[in-house]
Amino acid sequence: NAGVTQTPKFQVLKTGQSMTLQCAQDMNHEYMSWYRQDPGMGLRLIHYSVGAGITDQGEVPNGYNVSRSTTEDFPLRLLSAAPSQTSVYFCASSATDYNEQFFGPGTRLTVL
């Protein structure tokens, strides 16, 4: 099993550009989440999903969109990148609401 995979590993964007961060898991997990990690802030929840077709907002959803058309994939879209979105982004999945989340390796995004 590959677990949780994320692409790309690194990305540099200009302000106003859009892009999609990809996340896939091969563990048949229903729950998937996106977090951003900033120095001294820990990880903050952006969006999450409890199954295909069901998504909801987390703590910091502004500027990001998600959709979940399959169990395996949970892409994160930046609509119009801003320097404040410079961060490391982690995708995670979990089998149930009480199981631990498995994290991907992260995407380091810089917005100029």
Add this chain to the structure above:
Amino acid sequence: AQSVTQLGSHVSVSEGALVLLRCNYSSSVPPYLFWYVQYPNQGLQLLLKYTSAATLVKGINGFEAEFKKSETSFHLTKPSAHMSDAAEYFCAASDYGNNRLAFGKGNQVVVIP
């Protein structure tokens, strides 16, 4: 929503000494609790979790944590620090019925030879 407090962003410990990282959660209803470790330029790896079974939880790499409801705490300990324990440690909590993890701000552990 849960909130999690970890005090002391940087923690220095001598090799062979006790590692103690403190975590307090906000909810009056005990949540699910987790400790994760992050090595440089990597994702997060689960150290241990509390899901309302035993209050003393043993994890990987010799770490353990004790859930204390009266103190709303879930402190992480390891009796003897090793150089390989140098990493960032995060405490996280989620409420029953959802998978929304709230993280503390993390502790960067430095092990001094």
